[in-house]
Every structure is written in C-alpha cells, then in structure tokens.
Amino acid sequence: MPTTTQRRELRELADSVRGTVLGPGDQGYDEARRVWNGAVDRRPAAIVRCTGTADVVAAVSFARREGLLTAVRGGGHNVAGNAVCDDGLVVDLSPMRGVRVDPGKRTARAQGGTTWGEFDRETQLFSLATTGGIVSTTGIAGLTLGGGIGWLGRSYGSTCDNLVSADVVTADGQPVRASRDENPDLFWGLRGGGGNFGVVTSFEYRLHEVGPVVLAGAVFHPLARARDALVFFREFTDTAPEQLTLVASFPAAPAAPFLPPEVHGTRVLALGVCHCGTLADAETAVAPLRAFGSPLADVVGPMPYTAAQTMFDERFPHGRNYYWKSSYLRELTDEAIDVLVDHVARTPSAETTSYVWHLGGAMGRSAEDTAFGHRDVRFDFAALAGWLDPARAEEHVGWAREFWSAMQPHASSGVYVNNLGVEGDERARAAYRPEVYDRLARLKREYDPDNFFRLNQNIRPMATS
Numbered sequence: 001m002p003t004t005t006q007r008r009e010l011r012e013l014a015d016s017v018r019g020t021v022l023g024p025g026d027q028g029y030d031e032a033r034r035v036w037n038g039a040v041d042r043r044p045a046a047i048v049r050c051t052g053t054a055d056v057v058a059a060v061s062f063a064r065r066e067g068l069l070t071a072v073r074g075g076g077h078n079v080a081g082n083a084v085c086d087d088g089l090v091v092d093l094s095p096m097r098g099v100r101v102d103p104g105k106r107t108a109r110a111q112g113g114t115t116w117g118e119f120d121r122e123t124q125l126f127s128l129a130t131t132g133g134i135v136s137t138t139g140i141a142g143l144t145l146g147g148g149i150g151w152l153g154r155s156y157g158s159t160c161d162n163l164v165s166a167d168v169v170t171a172d173g174q175p176v177r178a179s180r181d182e183n184p185d186l187f188w189g190l191r192g193g194g195g196n197f198g199v200v201t202s203f204e205y206r207l208h209e210v211g212p213v214v215l216a217g218a219v220f221h222p223l224a225r226a227r228d229a230l231v232f233f234r235e236f237t238d239t240a241p242e243q244l245t246l247v248a249s250f251p252a253a254p255a256a257p258f259l260p261p262e263v264h265g266t267r268v269l270a271l272g273v274c275h276c277g278t279l280a281d282a283e284t285a286v287a288p289l290r291a292f293g294s295p296l297a298d299v300v301g302p303m304p305y306t307a308a309q310t311m312f313d314e315r316f317p318h319g320r321n322y323y324w325k326s327s328y329l330r331e332l333t334d335e336a337i338d339v340l341v342d343h344v345a346r347t348p349s350a351e352t353t354s355y356v357w358h359l360g361g362a363m364g365r366s367a368e369d370t371a372f373g374h375r376d377v378r379f380d381f382a383a384l385a386g387w388l389d390p391a392r393a394e395e396h397v398g399w400a401r402e403f404w405s406a407m408q409p410h411a412s413s414g415v416y417v418n419n420l421g422v423e424g425d426e427r428a429r430a431a432y433r434p435e436v437y438d439r440l441a442r443l444k445r446e447y448d449p450d451n452f453f454r455l456n457q458n459i460r461p462m463a464t465s
C-alpha cells in the first residue's frame with residue numbers, strides 16, 4: 001500500500017489528469033495491472049489511465065519529478081510484460097482507442113491504446129487496411145514501434161513502413177510530431193526502435209485496398225506427415241506471389257467438427273494462409289497448397305478480412321502463462337525441419353504452439369529507411385510455450401529454450417524485437433544490424449539521455465565521447 005505521502009502525491013497527479021489514477025486497493029487496480037501474459041504479476045504504485053496527450057504529458061512529467069520507474073502500456077500484449085512494473089508508474093493508454101479513417105487520402109489515425117481488431121473494424125468500413133498483427137487483441141502501438149509483421153506485409157511492407165506520422169510525448173514531457181518532414185531522425189527510430197524514444201499517443205498509417213472478403217484459412221496435416229509438408233511449404237513459399245502469405249504452425253488439433261474426432265487434441269501441422277488479392281487470383285495461387293498430400297482438413301475459403309484477422313485469437317487468450325523464444329531463419333533446411341518436427345512432437349501442453357512464418361516480399365525490400373532490421377531473412381521461427389498451472393513453469397520454459405537452442409545452427413543471428421521476452425541487452429542488440437543499433441543509441445542519447453523509457457527492449461543511450 002502506498003504511504004500517506006505517496007497518497008498525497010497521487011492525489012496531486014489525479015488532480016492534474018482528466019483520466020483516472022489507480023493505486024493499490026482502488027477498485028479496478030487489479031484489472032488494470034493485468035497484461036496478456038498471465039505469468040507477469042506486477043504491482044505498480046500507480047496506473048494513470050490516460051484520456052489524451054495532455055494526460056500523458058502530465059504523467060511523464062510527474063514520473064520524472066518523482067523519479068519513478070515508468071512503464072508505458074499500449075495493448076499490454078508483449079510477452080515480456082514491459083507494459084507494467086513493480087512500484088513505479090504505468091502510463092496506460094488503453095482508454096485511448098479512437099480511430100479516424102480518411103478514405104479519400106487512404107490514411108487512418110489511431111490513438112496509442114487501439115488494438116488491431118478495433119483498427120481493422122474501422123478501416124474495413126471502406127475496404128481499406130494496413131499491415132497489422134494477426135491476433136486482433138494485440139496493440140497497434142508496440143507492434144508498430146517494433147516493426148510489424150502480418151498477412152499484408154509481403155504485399156505492402158511492414159506496419160512501420162506504412163507509418164506516415166506519429167504524435168509523441170518525449171522523455172522531457174514535450175509533445176512533438178514525427179514524420180518524414182518533422183523530426184525525421186525520431187521518425188526513423190520509431191519505426192523499429194520500440195518504445196525507447198517516447199510515448200506515442202497517435203499513429204497515422206497509409207492504407208491499401210483490401211477485402212472486404214479475402215481467401216484465408218488453413219490446411220491441416222498430421223504430424224506424421226509434417227516433414228514432407230514442410231518441404232512443400234519451403235518450396236511453395238519460395239515462388240508464392242506476394243499477395244499470398246503462409247504461416248506453418250503446430251497447434252494441438254482443436255475439437256472442431258471439420259477435423260476427424262480421433263485427431264482432436266493431437267499435435268498437427270496447420271498451414272495457415274491468407275491471400276489479399278482478388279478471389280480469382282487467390283484461388284489460383286492457393287491451389288497447389290490445397291492439392292498437396294492428403295490433408296486432415298482443408299478450411300480455406302472466402303471470409304471477411306476482419307475474420308481472417310481473428311483466425312488465431314482463440315489460440316492466444318489473455319491471462320495464460322506464456323514464454324516465447326524466437327529467431328529468424330534464413331532458410332528452412334532439411335536439418336532444420338528435422339529439429340522442428342522432433343521438438344514439436346514433444347510439445348509439453350495443449351496450450352503451447354510454435355510457428356514458422358513466411359516473410360519476404362515488400363517487407364524485404366522496403367523503400368523506407370527505418371530502424372526495423374533483418375529484412376533479408378525468409379522466415380521467423382518461434383517456440384510459444386503456454387501453460388495453465390503456474391507451478392509447471394520450469395518444464396514449459398525449459399522446452400522452449402531447448403527447442404530454440406536446437407534451432408540455432410539453422411537460425412540467422414537476428415531476432416524480431418517484438419518476440420523478445422526478458423532476455424537481456426545482447427538479445428535486444430541482436431534485433432538490429434550493428435550500425436543500426438549504434439544509430440539508435442545515438443538517437444536515444446538525443447531524445448532520452450537518462451534512459452527514462454527503459455522498460456522495453458532497451459537501447460542504452462550512447463555515451464558522450
């Protein structure tokens with residue numbers, strides 16, 4: 001519980017914002033301190049539920065004055081749990097979810113607490129979209145600031161490639177705008193450098209014609225035939241058109257009517273797919289995938305783009321215990337496939353999955369100069385441990401780490417910054433090429449020399465020489 005002095009200070013903070021300030025014991029505090037990863041259980045001294053930029057300015061200024069450790073919360077989805085901290089202050093943007101679409105200009109502006117489900121709902125009113133996360137409850141903020149990979153990325157680039165401008169509250173509590181023309185150095189760093197440079201209160205994105213209906217779904221194969229199917233996946237993705245993206249994942253088969261009852265609960269390979277072009281083009285492009293082998297089920301079909309964007313929601317519910325370990329893969333060799341299948345067969349729980357995500361296309365050759373790194377890789381790999389019983393954490397974390405280590409001979413040295421857990425400075429560095437990391441460290445020195453924003457994949461300010 002806060003002391004009396006802290007309570008008085010919190011009252012001062014509460015008087016300076018339009019939103020609410022929650023401390024331990026307040027109604028709503030326990031709900032507000034929870035994040036997507038149920039393994040994260042932190043108790044901040046206060047949570048400021050911001051309603052606008054002025055609240056963010058007040059919260060940042062207060063935290064600076066009081067010397068408080070400060071976390072920034074967008075969607076609260078990050079596996080590392082950096083959106084919340086013990087004892088310090090949480091600048092919580094989750095009440096800020098406004099989205100405004102300009103169909104004429106094909107842009108949308110969304111506030112920093114918006115989720116992809118909310119964003120897609122508004123943009124799809126006009127059959128427009130930008131590259132976004134493939135689980136609808138993920139926040140636009142953390143995802144965009146780390147780069148952003150999604151079904152549309154091979155056609156339209158990463159999410160950060162589609163960022164037109166951002167409104168930012170910097171570490172000294174100043175509201176600034178970043179775009180190609182205003183603070184272009186900051187704009188560069190925001191596109192891949194994570195939440196290191198300030199609190200982004202709104203994001204403006206470029207939109208593209210997508211939907212309202214796309215061809216999407218998954219083809220399921222038994223694990224016993226996964227090797228052949230993954231060789232097919234490798235070859236098929238090598239020549240796939242850019243409108244087509246695949247994700248090979250390894251869930252426990254759901255008890256769904258489209259799957260034979262005898263496979264329910266067993267480990268399967270799901271080749272998830274989305275084609276964002278016309279249905280005629282999509283049917284032609286996807287045909288080889290549907291013709292391959294003897295799948296357990298083929299549930300690929302036309303569906304609203306908003307439904308394609310929620311296909312994976314059920315696999316990643318809020319509040320479970322999660323631990324991720326991830327690397328990019330340059331190639332998916334036969335040896336890597338053997339390691340994958342071997343480890344997937346030993347997946348320790350029904351709540352756990354793993355994936356190989358097909359990258360490239362426009363994401364690989366961005367015309368934009370951004371901090372988002374490692375664009376030359378072909379695949380993203382992740383072991384995604386999930387479990388219900390907190391007492392069994394070691395077993396699940398151990399499986400993910402062992403899987404990841406076994407994949408390392410086949411991995412690139414890089415990692416997608418948004419997939420990192422609490423893994424230390426070296427792993428945060430691995431998200432960038434060395435020259436990009438140095439440029440980020442120089443930018444950090446300029447915008448946040450005291451490392452005020454440090455609950456993130458932290459870029460330490462470069463020392464003044």
Ligand SMILES: Cc1cc2nc3c(=O)[nH]c(=O)nc-3n(C[C@H](O)[C@H](O)[C@H](O)COP(=O)(O)OP(=O)(O)OC[C@H]3O[C@@H](n4cnc5c(N)ncnc54)[C@H](O)[C@@H]3O)c2cc1C
Nearest residue numbers: 074075076077078112133134139141142143149195200456
């Ligand atoms: C189930 C699931 C599915 C995912 N799917 C995808 C996917 O399809 N594509 C993809 O690219 N990634 C995906 N990710 C990874 C995702 O990009 C990251 O977890 C991302 O950090 C989530 O953003 P958030 O705003 O929800 O996170 P938060 O936990 O709120 O924040 C993450 C980090 O960003 C900082 N931050 C948050 N908001 C702001 C802000 N407004 N200004 C400044 N800093 C801020 C936080 O301080 C923290 O350091 C997925 C994650 C999960 C858990």
